[in-house]
Structures are given as C-alpha cells and as structure tokens.
Amino acid sequence: MEKRFGALRVIGIIFKVLGVIVFFGALIATVAMFVGGAARMLGPGDWRFMMRGLGVLSGLWVLLWGVISAVFLYGAGEVLDLLIAVEENTRATHLLLERERGNTL
Numbered sequence: 001m002e003k004r005f006g007a008l009r010v011i012g013i014i015f016k017v018l019g020v021i022v023f024f025g026a027l028i029a030t031v032a033m034f035v036g037g038a039a040r041m042l043g044p045g046d047w048r049f050m051m052r053g054l055g056v057l058s059g060l061w062v063l064l065w066g067v068i069s070a071v072f073l074y075g076a077g078e079v080l081d082l083l084i085a086v087e088e089n090t091r092a093t094h095l096l097l098e099r100e101r102g103n104t105l
Helices: 006-040 048-104
Strands: none
Touching (some): 006 048
C-alpha cells in the first residue's frame, strides 16, 4: 500500500522535533536562571537573598511552562501520526472488505 499524506507526516515530525527542542531549551533556561540566582547572592546588600529566590522561582516557572509546551507540541505530532494510522487502517479494511465481497459473489 502506498504512503499518503506526506506533508502531514513531515508536519508531525516537525512538531515532535520542536517539542524536544522546547523541552531541552526550558531545561537550559532553568539551569541558567538557577545559576544566575545563586550568583546574585554574591552581590552586596541585604537584597541578595530575595534575588536568589526570584531566580529560583523564575527558573521553576520557565521549567513548568517549557515542559507543558513541549508536551503539547510533541502530542500534536503524535495526534497527526495517529490520524494517519487510522486512515491507513480504514483504507486497508475497506480494501479487504471489497476483496472479500468480490470473492463471495
């Protein structure tokens, strides 16, 4: 059976790759914010402890939304693959039923 919907397959792969990129980007940004927050502790003044907390909270916020975005992007790619598989299975079943109907008549 021939492969159909080549553009949808490519779009599904693009969504999956973007999901992985967003996930690792969120991890890198989170680490950078944690390190930046820890580096602010070395600065002068009493506000340094508050700034470290803001760096950690910002890092957690970026991690949360990065993971949520990555899951949705990757999930969109999987949904496209699922829809293509459903269409292929439906077409294969239709061809099988047509062949069976032709043999019984």
